[in-house]
Amino acid sequence: MAVKLVDEPRLKVRNLQVEYHTRRGIVRAVQDVSFDVYPNEVFGLAGESGCGKSTIAHAVTRILKPPAYITGGEILCNGTDILMMGTETLRRFRWEHMSIVFQSAMNALNPVLTVGEQIIDAIQAHVLTPKKQARQQALDLLQIVGIDPGRIDSYPHQLSGGMRQRAVIAIALALKPELIIMDEPTTALDVVVQKQIMQEIRQLKNKFGFSILFITHDLSLLVEFSDRIGIMYAGELVEVSPSREIFQNPRHPYTMRLMNSFPTITGPRQDMLGIPGAPPDLVSPPSGCRFHPRCSVALAGRCQEEHPLLKTVSPRHEVACHLAESEAVKHGG
Amino acid sequence: MRFLARRLVFYLVALLVAIVLNFLIPRLMVGDPVQLIIARFQGRIEPSAVDAIKATFGFVQGPLHEQFFTYLSNLLQGNFGPSVMNYPVQVSQVLGASIGWTLRLVGTATILSFLIGTLLGIVAAWRRGSFVDGYVLPFLSVLGAFPYFWFALMVVYVFAFNLRWFPMSHASDISLRPDWTSWPYVSSVIEHAVLPLMTILITSVGGWMLGMRNNMIGVLSQDYIVMAQAKGLAERRVMLTYAARNAILPALTGFAMSLGFVIGGALVIEIVFSYPGVGFTLLQAVGARDYPLMQAIFLLITLAVLVANFLADVAYVLLDPRAR
Ligand SMILES: Nc1ncnc2c1ncn2[C@@H]1O[C@H](COP(=O)(O)OP(=O)(O)OP(=O)(O)O)[C@@H](O)[C@H]1O
Numbered sequence: 001m002a003v004k005l006v007d008e009p010r011l012k013v014r015n016l017q018v019e020y021h022t023r024r025g026i027v028r029a030v031q032d033v034s035f036d037v038y039p040n041e042v043f044g045l046a047g048e049s050g051c052g053k054s055t056i057a058h059a060v061t062r063i064l065k066p067p068a069y070i071t072g073g074e075i076l077c078n079g080t081d082i083l084m085m086g087t088e089t090l091r092r093f094r095w096e097h098m099s100i101v102f103q104s105a106m107n108a109l110n111p112v113l114t115v116g117e118q119i120i121d122a123i124q125a126h127v128l129t130p131k132k133q134a135r136q137q138a139l140d141l142l143q144i145v146g147i148d149p150g151r152i153d154s155y156p157h158q159l160s161g162g163m164r165q166r167a168v169i170a171i172a173l174a175l176k177p178e179l180i181i182m183d184e185p186t187t188a189l190d191v192v193v194q195k196q197i198m199q200e201i202r203q204l205k206n207k208f209g210f211s212i213l214f215i216t217h218d219l220s221l222l223v224e225f226s227d228r229i230g231i232m233y234a235g236e237l238v239e240v241s242p243s244r245e246i247f248q249n250p251r252h253p254y255t256m257r258l259m260n261s262f263p264t265i266t267g268p269r270q271d272m273l274g275i276p277g278a279p280p281d282l283v284s285p286p287s288g289c290r291f292h293p294r295c296s297v298a299l300a301g302r303c304q305e306e307h308p309l310l311k312t313v314s315p316r317h318e319v320a321c322h323l324a325e326s327e328a329v330k331h332g333g
Numbered sequence: 334m335r336f337l338a339r340r341l342v343f344y345l346v347a348l349l350v351a352i353v354l355n356f357l358i359p360r361l362m363v364g365d366p367v368q369l370i371i372a373r374f375q376g377r378i379e380p381s382a383v384d385a386i387k388a389t390f391g392f393v394q395g396p397l398h399e400q401f402f403t404y405l406s407n408l409l410q411g412n413f414g415p416s417v418m419n420y421p422v423q424v425s426q427v428l429g430a431s432i433g434w435t436l437r438l439v440g441t442a443t444i445l446s447f448l449i450g451t452l453l454g455i456v457a458a459w460r461r462g463s464f465v466d467g468y469v470l471p472f473l474s475v476l477g478a479f480p481y482f483w484f485a486l487m488v489v490y491v492f493a494f495n496l497r498w499f500p501m502s503h504a505s506d507i508s509l510r511p512d513w514t515s516w517p518y519v520s521s522v523i524e525h526a527v528l529p530l531m532t533i534l535i536t537s538v539g540g541w542m543l544g545m546r547n548n549m550i551g552v553l554s555q556d557y558i559v560m561a562q563a564k565g566l567a568e569r570r571v572m573l574t575y576a577a578r579n580a581i582l583p584a585l586t587g588f589a590m591s592l593g594f595v596i597g598g599a600l601v602i603e604i605v606f607s608y609p610g611v612g613f614t615l616l617q618a619v620g621a622r623d624y625p626l627m628q629a630i631f632l633l634i635t636l637a638v639l640v641a642n643f644l645a646d647v648a649y650v651l652l653d654p655r656a657r
């Protein structure tokens with residue numbers, strides 16, 4: 001659980017800004033987001049639907065396509081800026097150092113190729129490997145993720161949902177990357193399988209030592225599985241903290257509401273639905289703090305006008321809220 | 334395999350139904366069709382022909398089922414009786430001559446059109462907004478919207494009548510003796526095929542292209558395409574094995590249908606170019622009320638549609654593991 005934060009981050013996102021240019025106007029889906037993911041760390045990202053989590057995941061892997069545009073910021077992976085890479089450099093870098101697991105395993109697998117072929121494809125795209133050897137590696141990978149290697153010649157439709165998701169993870173692991181981005185990797189699965197797979201991912205992480213950028217709707221899974229958590233609201237990161245701390249002592253009113261709507265870690269699962277009001281339209285977000293129209297403790301003047309920035313309120317705990325700041329002052333004084 | 338076996342049974346039943354209908358229709362017609370035929374020819378038909386026609390329709394003595402089995406065994410032997418308008422030449426011989434022309438011309442055109450259209454559709458979807466997508470596609474689509482008999486007439490008028498680049502009609506130079514080993518004959522066949530082939534191609538390629546492009550675009554938004562690209566696969570592999578392999582599946586049924594209609598489908602083209610294929614023969618048969626010939630052609634078209642559909646099923650099984 002303890003992650004040494006003295007290491008250089010695997011992934012360093014700085015002031016990331018992503019826009020969707022739509023007919024309605026510019027959707028500012030990700031606004032000035034910065035965070036780090038350290039070696040062997042699981043960094044969880046959570047927030048209501050539409051707050052920009054997937055957009056971040058796709059920006060980090062540079063698979064965004066128009067109308068999405070990255071309009072600012074840096075994404076450093078192992079120290080090199082992904083946004084500055086040329087096509088061929090990126091092609092080689094991706095999957096060797098960083099891979100992604102998509103939300104829906106059914107859509108992430110090509111229905112007309114066997115699981116084995118899809119793993120071998122990934123291997124051979126990066127390392128000159130004879131077919132036989134690549135196949136052996138694919139067999140090993142299947143074993144690692146808990147699929148009977150005898151299923152190597154199965155087509156995706158012949159596998160259960162859980163096995164498909166495992167196959168997708170096997171593909172993501174194919175080149176032993178140092179960072180894996182998992183965008184809601186288990187939402188399509190039932191709770192039991194979900195639990196199993198998450199446990200296996202954790203074991204794999206400890207075995208191979210990769211970092212995970214983990215995106216989910218499921219708060220209990222998030223708190224249980226992540227070392228640190230970033231809470232997003234309307235395209236912005238509003239709170240970043242070690243997961244236990246954010247669970248026990250949330251500082252942003254939005255996080256508090258999330259945690260309130262989620263009773264105990266062992267209790268019944270709950271999605272983040274229990275917040276009054278609707279998320280703002282990202283074409284014209286509210287002034288000041290984006291959360292103020294839905295915030296029960298918002299200050300009349302300041303919260304409406306002044307945009308709060310992430311500030312450290314206690315060691316490793318950052319919050320973007322005017323009230324949290326003053327509270328910190330109170331605590332300190 | 335079970336899937337194919339089931340389909341095969343279905344097609345056999347369909348064929349049987351077609352044969353039964355073909356057998357019954359002359360019997361359900363008001364009056365005696367054989368007498369009608371004979372009446373039309375007012376003495377110009379020989380009495381022996383009448384008997385032969387009667388025999389092949391199964392109008393022999395005995396109960397209905399016996400007549401049917403006579404009819405069926407005639408069919409199985411390829412015996413459709415004599416053609417009325419070409420008496421005493423057998424229907425099978427008349428068809429034997431024309432079917433080759435149709436298969437070569439329309440078959441080639443249909444397959445080429447599908448291949449070219451599909452390929453162009455792949456490129457158009459892969460490079461959206463490019464020249465192929467922005468100009469070639471709308472141009473071919475507009476051409477495809479023209480009534481193709483009009484197009485055929487224009488082609489004849491411009492390239493055959495005015496420019497005299499290509500012959501106007503027939504399948505080969507009539508002064509040459511048919512001989513597939515002699516170059517002058519073969520080259521004259523090719524020359525005669527160019528205009529009808531181009532007409533079919535130009536009016537049909539746009540449809541395939543548009544269909545494939547739209548299928549491709551649907552497939553390209555799938556996660557497995559994004560994932561294939563992210564994995565670092567070569568562009569060609571993503572385009573063909575990940576995208577086109579999936580996008581072509583819905584097009585197979587349409588392709589099978591058009592293959593099935595090869596036999597009777599290019600009627601208009603064959604008429605405009607006086608191309609001696611099945612369609613042209615059918616027109617003549619209708620004009621001459623050559624019922625034995627017509628019935629044989631209808632049966633042949635049915636058979637072709639069924640066979641083409643079965644081939645499509647086989648292709649489906651080969652290309653889509655989910656159908657296995
Ligand atoms: N292709 C697009 N065109 C226009 N706007 C888009 C597009 N994709 C996403 N958006 C907008 O960008 C914002 C962020 O979307 P994103 O998919 O990143 O949200 P998310 O946090 O992953 O949501 P979810 O939890 O539902 O997956 C949303 O407001 C969405 O409306």
Ligand SMILES: [Mg+2]
Nearest residue numbers: 053054055183
């Ligand atoms: Mg998402």
